[in-house]
Amino acid sequence: YHAPAGHAAGPNPQAARGRCQRLSGADHSENPLPRIPWMRGNFKLRTGPGSGLHRERRNEVYMEALLEELLEQCRPYTRQGKVATYIPELAKANLDDLGIYVLRSDGQHFHAGDWNKPFAIQSVIKPILLLLALMDNGEEYVRSRVGVEATGKPFDAINVTDQTLLSDHLNPMVNMGAIAICGLIHGASYEEKFQRLLELTRKLAGNPDIQLDQDVYLSEKHTGYKNRALAFLLKTYGMLEDDVEEVLDFYFKACSISVTSQDLAVIGSVLSSHGTLPDSEERVFDREYGNYVNAILMTCGMYDGSGAFAVNVGVPAKSGVGGGIMAVVPTRMGIGIFSPGLDEKGNSLAGIQLLERLSNRLYLSIF
Numbered sequence: 194y195h196a197p198a199g200h201a202a203g204p205n206p207q208a209a210r211g212r213c214q215r216l217s218g219a220d221h222s223e224n225p226l227p228r229i230p231w232m233r234g235n236f237k238l239r240t241g242p243g244s245g246l247h248r249e250r251r252n253e254v255y256m257e258a259l260l261e262e263l264l265e266q267c268r269p270y271t272r273q274g275k276v277a278t279y280i281p282e283l284a285k286a287n288l289d290d291l292g293i294y295v296l297r298s299d300g301q302h303f304h305a306g307d308w309n310k311p312f313a314i315q316s317v318i319k320p321i322l323l324l325l326a327l328m329d330n331g332e333e334y335v336r337s338r339v340g341v342e343a344t345g346k347p348f349d350a351i352n353v354t355d356q357t358l359l360s361d362h363l364n365p366m367v368n369m370g371a372i373a374i375c376g377l378i379h380g381a382s383y384e385e386k387f388q389r390l391l392e393l394t395r396k397l398a399g400n401p402d403i404q405l406d407q408d409v410y411l412s413e414k415h416t417g418y419k420n421r422a423l424a425f426l427l428k429t430y431g432m433l434e435d436d437v438e439e440v441l442d443f444y445f446k447a448c449s450i451s452v453t454s455q456d457l458a459v460i461g462s463v464l465s466s467h468g469t470l471p472d473s474e475e476r477v478f479d480r481e482y483g484n485y486v487n488a489i490l491m492t493c494g495m496y497d498g499s500g501a502f503a504v505n506v507g508v509p510a511k512s513g514v515g516g517g518i519m520a521v522v523p524t525r526m527g528i529g530i531f532s533p534g535l536d537e538k539g540n541s542l543a544g545i546q547l548l549e550r551l552s553n554r555l556y557l558s559i560f
């Protein structure tokens with residue numbers, strides 16, 4: 194999955210900072226609409242009072258103000274959460290960080306706060322792992338190995354019932370199922386499999402600079418005892434063919450990829466369009482895979498908080514213990530959020546507050 198040439202000019206922190214400054218200036222009347230290089234270029238802009246351009250401008254100013262307002266409302270919640278400590282490197286995160294990035298299907302993008310701060314993707318890699326497994330093996334095979342039932346259990350649950358483990362006990366969005374999915378990725382070596390996952394992540398995010406965070410990776414590798422237990426259980430029940438340590442090393446690396454809220458918003462927007470990139474309409478994965486992944490995000494993406502999230506926010510989403518949330522509003526937008534303080538279920542506490550308010554104001558719920 195090589196990023197197309199056009200993506201080399203895709204979202205890079207420098208360009209993004211410039212855009213941020215333009216956006217934060219009070220007077221927008223002279224500047225053309227700020228556009229990101231990878232947005233669709235099919236707008237028909239008319240100028241003059243009452244024209245589409247004026248409506249678009251009003252809408253843009255509204256969105257910028259809305260994000261700032263909601264961010265300030267949610268700031269007090271950042272300190273009510275706790276950073277993850279079971280991966281020592283994650284404990285170094287700054288509880289005060291809070292950022293949001295929104296990429297709409299019309300190419301308009303909005304952001305506020307620490308939208309450009311890097312953090313570990315953690316479990317938000319799980320939908321990308323699932324996509325790669327689907328692209329490599331097809332839906333039928335993947336589903337026969339890792340089920341789609343919501344577990345209603347915490348992210349690291351040992352979901353063994355009646356002394357047996359079946360594919361229906363696994364879900365790709367919780368650790369045990371995600372580790373089983375790692376065993377389905379194609380590649381001559383685990384090094385090659387990781388490169389393929391990294392390339393797909395870069396392509397979906399339109400950001401060729403996405404890298405592994407070596408410190409988070411080593412920190413998790415040295416302390417991931419529970420995940421080792423889960424992987425050995427998979428091995429015991431014949432659900433993992435490869436060497437356990439090799440699979441885990443790949444899983445730990447996958448969780449340690451460093452991203453920003455902007456990256457998550459762009460990836461979310463590709464899922465919201467069921468597989469096409471925002472700039473080119475190039476199809477990256479089959480439409481059905483988009484349906485498959487979004488459905489699983491809806492029912493299990495926020496772990497044992499997925500039911501409340503469905504009621505209160507109402508869109509497919511995935512959280513990670515690094516503090517990221519990727520939300521997918523089908524056909525409308527991708528949203529990336531970062532705030533490292535977690536609730537007791539391992540979901541970003543202020544992030545959920547922010548999404549609830551945004552969903553209420555923009556009528557995002559798909560229900």
Ligand code: GLU
Nearest residue numbers: 315316348368448513514
């Ligand atoms: N790497 C984390 C773990 O396996 C992922 C958990 C999460 O982000 O929810 O524990």
